[in-house]
Amino acid sequence: MSDKQQRKGKFYSFVTVGAITECGGRVTSGGGEAVIIDGAGYAAVMSDQPAALIGSRLSNGDKIMATPWEDQEYGIFVDEGKTIPGLFDPEWTPPPREPGARFAVSGATTARGGVLREVSSDWEIDGAHRKAGKIGDFVEYKDGTRARIVTGIGIPGDELNQYAVVGSRLDNGDVITDSPHRDSRSSTVFVPIDEHGVVIARQ
Numbered sequence: 570m571s572d573k574q575q576r577k578g579k580f581y582s583f584v585t586v587g588a589i590t591e592c593g594g595r596v597t598s599g600g601g602e603a604v605i606i607d608g609a610g611y612a613a614v615m616s617d618q619p620a621a622l623i624g625s626r627l628s629n630g631d632k633i634m635a636t637p638w639e640d641q642e643y644g645i646f647v648d649e650g651k652t653i654p655g656l657f658d659p660e661w662t663p664p665p666r667e668p669g670a671r672f673a674v675s676g677a678t679t680a681r682g683g684v685l686r687e688v689s690s691d692w693e694i695d696g697a698h699r700k701a702g703k704i705g706d707f708v709e710y711k712d713g714t715r716a717r718i719v720t721g722i723g724i725p726g727d728e729l730n731q732y733a734v735v736g737s738r739l740d741n742g743d744v745i746t747d748s749p750h751r752d753s754r755s756s757t758v759f760v761p762i763d764e765h766g767v768v769i770a771r772q
Contacts, residue, residue, distance in 0.1 A: 577649040581609070584621035588636040596621075596633065603629035610655020612645045612724065614663045619655060620645075626659070648726065670722055670753060673733035674699035677748035683708035683716060685745070690732070697750040702733035704764050708743070716741040722759040726766045730759070 584605070588596040594603070606628050608619035622644060625633045647653055655661030674697050677685040686709050688702040704723070707715040716739040723731035737745045761769040 576646065578647050578651070579649075580644055580646045581622040581624060582636055582644040583609075583613070584623065584625060584633055585636045588621075588623070588633050590627065591632040591634050594627075594631060596636075603627040603631060605633070606659040607657045607661075609645050610653050610658060610661050611663075612647070612653045612656065617663055619661065619663065622657075624657060626657070646727075651726070670759070671735040671748050672697070672750045673702040673718070673721075673735060673737055673745045673748045674750045675702065677702060677708075677733070677735070677745050677750075679708055679716075679739065679743045680746045681710070681743045683710045683739070683743055685709075685718075685733070692732075694750050696752045697748075699749055701750075704731040704733060704737070704762070706733060708739055708745070716743055717764075718745070719764040720769060721762065723762050723766065724759065725762055725768050728766065731762060731766060732759070 584596055586596055586598050604627065605621045605625050608621045608625050610619050613620040621633065623633055623636060672694050673685055674694055675685060675688050676699065685702050685706065688700045689706050690701050690703045692701045693699065694701050702718065704718050704721045706718050708718065709715050718733045718737050719740050720738045721731055721733045733745060735745055735748050763769055
């Protein structure tokens, strides 16, 4: 049984070129008579616009109904009872980009001398040629003790996208202060989150 089958809620596939609308139209990469006016809202932003989903509406009143790649299950899952800001809201606009973050890849170090030696993600960061650490990964110390990473950045509620960064805190009060990843990245998709995937409010 898949994770989505176990969880209660609804899955929305991302729209791709070739997606079919209610009136028989198809989504293209070039300009057309109608434009997509809503989408994933806060859950997924691409190129400073909310990602289009199956169910997104067009400026001519049409609606996207299916995509050729729907079986690949790329999209967002909205848990039952959960509200995603901006979901299918044509008035919603993404927040300003946050300052860039340096990902904590294998070899990242903490203020107290800890080292992130093993990471659980398969995402290799461009330029660093190392895989990104995730919230929940452990930092090791010279005395043999370990501490777990409990904050980072990611997509709220999405366990697959919760990454450690320079500035991430550990459950022993330590903090990641340096990483072999030197190229800061900015994103409107990833936001500060805790170990439960909950957004951390900025002070």
